[in-house]
Amino acid sequence: MKIDNSKFYTKIKNNKSICLYCQKVVLGPTTSNIRKHYKDVHNIEVPRKIKQKSVYEECAEASFTERVNREGVRIDIDISKFLRCCVGLVAVNNLPLDIYDDDKFFKTLIAPYERKFGTNLNSRNIIAVIKNSCIEIQQIIREHIKNKMISLEFEIATTMDNRFLVINIHYIEDFKICINTIGVIMLELKQHHQAMYQKEEIIKYLQTYQIDMEQIYFSTSNNSENIPQISNIISNVKEEQISDEFIEEKCGSAENNDENIHSIFSMALHVGQSIAHTIQVTVYDILKNLETHLNECRDIVIQLQNTFSESNAQIQIPNLDNSQHWYSTYEMLYSLLQIRQPIETWYIQRDIIININWNFIRNFVVAFNPLITSTKKMETEQYIIGDFYRDWLCCEIELEDLFSITPYASLLHESMQKRKKVLLDNGAFLSALYLDPRFNFQNSIVLTEEQKSIAVANLLKTFKVLKKLEDLKPGGLKLKEPQVEGLKMELDSSNTSSNVSFEFPSTSSESTYSKLEQRMMKSMISVSNLNAQLTFQQKLTLLSNQKKVPLQTDILSFWNTPEHDHDIKKVASVALAVPVTQVFMEKAFNALSTIITKLESNVDNNTLNSLLLTKLNFEELNSKNIDLDISDHNISRNFFFPNNKKIIKTYERKNIKQQQCSENVQS
The missing domain is CATH 3.30.420 (Nucleotidyltransferase; domain 5)
Structure with missing residues (x-):
């Protein structure tokens, strides 16, 4: 009901109101003071004046109120984001496909969104959205x-x-x-x-x-x-x-x-x-000769599991290893070595004799620990061949320090030397090292002249292909020149916790890469800026005269700087992308296992x-906020509501009206 307050007072300038009964002027930006004046002086209750809303405001508020009251939620996303979320629930968060057939809970939860967007998702058409x-x-x-x-x-x-x-x-x-x-x-x-x-x-x-x-x-x-x-x-x-x-x-x-x-x-x-598989092959060269000792250790673990599962002893027995994954074998023996003292104490208290070859376990763990350290450093996607070779050489040096401590160190070192020859016969491997100033610098001892020639020949072929591909691309290939974020990356050199009962023997009092630096250091000269008239082959050759950079340098960031030659950078962006780490492949395996076991075991x-x-x-x-349109691939409203065109038209008219109201309010 519209309330008329004009018979009680009149608003004038400077936040003043005039009482129409006694002509008194009352100060105040609002009507509170004038209404209080009527109540105290004239004993009249003046109602509060209600601001009249525009047609557009009433329309927008009615639309919002209707949605909140009827649906209980405010929907402020578009249909594309809604569909991306639905896809993510299945593809990323591993919800089963048939959750979209759950009318009791899940469908009730997303019902306001489906009414808003005119959809009716189920286990069949959600696959079409995913596709x-x-x-x-x-x-x-x-x-x-x-x-x-x-x-x-x-x-x-x-x-x-x-x-x-x-x-x-x-x-x-x-x-x-x-x-x-x-x-x-x-x-x-x-x-x-x-x-x-x-x-x-x-x-x-x-x-x-x-x-x-x-x-x-x-x-x-x-x-x-x-x-x-x-x-x-x-x-x-x-x-x-x-x-x-x-x-x-x-x-x-x-x-x-x-x-x-x-x-x-x-x-x-x-x-x-x-390349990542090379470490595994190196390890298996040794493990096949230690199978008898390893089987004895597995029998001991099974025996300990059976013994301590029946007792109340608070001793955590390691899990049995997977013979296909050498890392799990190391973890089993390392965990066993960690609980040596409580195991021996438990058996001594009961006068029971148990034969465990602790010398073998210790020698194995000590010898294989450097390879474990190198493997852990590979657990990143931004890991290139130069990083791998640096950690490989450091591992060799650490094994040399262990020759007098464990007999398996020399065996591993010999196997690594054999596998390293195979790596250095690979043109792509040599090309990546040639473009790495940690190994290719003035008077470097890392690459021979023959290996440098192989690398240069491979990079020249790559450059020819890049030029051919560049000719197919309008405007040419343009690399961005972002600001340098820094050349150094942090490497976690620790591989054991501080409270373990077993400690590894010290192999060097120097820093992680200091020994390798000493072996590689030679006289170095700085390279002047490359002449623009030089051929690409001459530019490649000059890389052998560049200044050496520290071993901890992030080479990807090193090349991502404006001062480097544009053609060399293009080739480096190819040669440095050769797969080294298995991190992403392991993600793919885990995702594949999840899809097969948790979602649908019989999907095509x-x-x-x-x-x-x-x-x-x-x-x-x-x-990129990709627009997933439900009109594609037969995922339209007609597909969702084939027998109810009246509902569709109602929603369409309502959505158009709400959109018009919102636009008018904003304007």
């Missing part, structure tokens, strides 16, 4: 790697008696290593069909991301048995592509044609063993790929 998300992610990755050289990483995983081939790509963007999973192949066919099946699937994924074979700089697999098969598959794909290209291409002469073919085949993809290959790719690359989708 839509996967398509958007694939497009984002395609843009990232367009006309760039990348490295491929293959690995076979086994989950619930199913075998999968996981494919990752590695590349550098603004001198940050980027890793994306681009596909997973289910290996469930018989062996004689396996090669053709893998070939077709690998080709499919490369085509999906528009990856040309010349874009592949390096390819690696962590499974030594799988290397020849994948290498042959990729080489065949490469050969077929080259043949098709030269059938269509018009060449000037046969000699020129032969030279071009030879040049391209010299860049042919070779699938090599994973397309759905499995969509779930895995969305889970591992969800930040690409979320950070």
